[in-house]
Amino acid sequence: MASRDEAFTVNEPNQNKKRFYKKSTFVTHLPERYLYSPSHGWVCEIEEGLWRVGLTKFATRMLGDMVDQDFEVKSDDTVQFGQIIGWMEGFKAISDLYALVEGTFDQVNPALNSDLSAITKDPYASGWLYQARGKIDPRCMSVTDYTELLDATIEKILEQQKQEDEESS
Secondary structure (H helix, E strand, O other): OOOHHHHOOOOOOOOOOEEEEEEOOEEEEEEOOOEEOOOOEEEEEEEOOEEEEEEOHHHHHHHOOEEEEEEOOOOOOEEOOOOEEEEEEEOOOEEEEEOOEEEEEEEEOHHHHOOOOHHHHOOOOOOOOEEEEEEEOOOOEOHHHHHHHHHHHHHHHHHHHHHHHHHHO
C-alpha cells in the first residue's frame, strides 16, 4: 500500500488514475490518489496542507438526488475531526456532514449554490463539498482499504435485503 505522502504528491504522473469497482449493482471509478473515510467521504490534497473533501459515489447513491445542503461553519473557523459542520439532504435521506480535516475551514464549493446536482453527477471532481487546511482524519484509508469496506458494506445490505425478502414470503 502506498504511504499517504506517495498518495498525495500533487504533480505525480498518474494523479488521475482511477480504480474500477463493481459489486452487485453498484459501479464506480475511485480516484486512486484520494483517501476515503469510513463514513464514505473522500479527501484529496490540492496543495500542501489544503484538502478538498467530498462524498463518494456510494454515499450519494444512499442519499439519492440532492435536494438541499447547508454548512454551519464559515471560512477561517476552526474545525476538529468528527465535528458536525453541516448537513446534506437527498431525496432518500438526510445526513450530517463531519469534518475530515482538523484545522481551519477554508470554503464551501461555490458551484453548489447554482448546481447541487454536481454532488451526484460528478462526486470526485466538480461535486466536491468543502476545503479545509490542516491534517486529515487518521481513520482515512487508501482506495484498496476502501474497496474492502465497500465489499463488507454492500454484503451487509444484500444480506439484510435477503432476510427481508424471506420474512415477507
